[in-house]
Amino acid sequence: SFGQSSGLKDDLVVDDDVGQKKRLAFLDLLLESSQSGVAISDEEIKEQVDTIMFEGHDTTAAGSSFFLSMMGIHQDIQDKVIEELDQIFGDSDRPVTFQDTLEMKYLERCLMETLRLYPPVPIIARQVNQEITLPSNGKKIPQFSPDGRVFQVEYAAKAVENSGTVIGLRGKDGVVFAVEKLITSKLYE
Numbered sequence: 001s002f003g004q005s006s007g008l009k010d011d012l013v014v015d016d017d018v019g020q021k022k023r024l025a026f027l028d029l030l031l032e033s034s035q036s037g038v039a040i041s042d043e044e045i046k047e048q049v050d051t052i053m054f055e056g057h058d059t060t061a062a063g064s065s066f067f068l069s070m071m072g073i074h075q076d077i078q079d080k081v082i083e084e085l086d087q088i089f090g091d092s093d094r095p096v097t098f099q100d101t102l103e104m105k106y107l108e109r110c111l112m113e114t115l116r117l118y119p120p121v122p123i124i125a126r127q128v129n130q131e132i133t134l135p136s137n138g139k140k141i142p143q144f145s146p147d148g149r150v151f152q153v154e155y156a157a158k159a160v161e162n163s164g165t166v167i168g169l170r171g172k173d174g175v176v177f178a179v180e181k182l183i184t185s186k187l188y189e
Contacts, residue, residue: 059120066118066125070177077179081107108181113179125154 071078084106127142127153139152 062120063111063115063118066120067114070110070114070117074177074179077110077177080108110179113177117177123154123156125152128154 071081071099084104088100088103128141130143132141134141134142144150
């Protein structure tokens with residue numbers, strides 16, 4: 001429980017760094033906000049941590065599994081990913097640098113195409129906290145329904161992306177693993 005772990009932050013303090021400005025981890029910021037009187041309850045902290053754990057673990061695991069499955073199914077694409085990595089690293093066993101990741105263009109597009117077809121979180125829902133106007137058509141969405149309930153907006157990423165209407169890229173092959181089409185599009189330039 002939160003009460004049992006509240007002393008953890010104190011264990012992170014090192015005596016010789018007193019007075020030095022540090023970037024705090026998100027959980028540290030939540031705990032510090034709660035302790036400094038900002039209106040955030042223990043329950044809200046728990047909900048935020050649960051969200052981070054779900055999004056940071058399950059979605060990464062699901063996305064990785066989908067990607068590896070697509071590489072196994074599409075050996076020709078897997079071969080191109082390996083070729084790209086060989087060009088970057090050669091026979092070296094050095095650690096990956098940030099610059100290396102910037103050069104992994106084909107791998108990035110394969111990851112993006114996998115996530116388009118198999119989003120780990122296929123539906124995103126948000127509550128409307130104020131009236132909003134949709135930029136696409138000017139339609140207004142109020143914060144509350146006529147009976148006083150808060151509106152919730154849901155976005156089904158898989159349905160929209162696979163329809164081909166959002167990026168004008170897919171057309172009839174919206175459900176095909178089409179890395180080559182993605183490469184020739186201007187979407188990732």
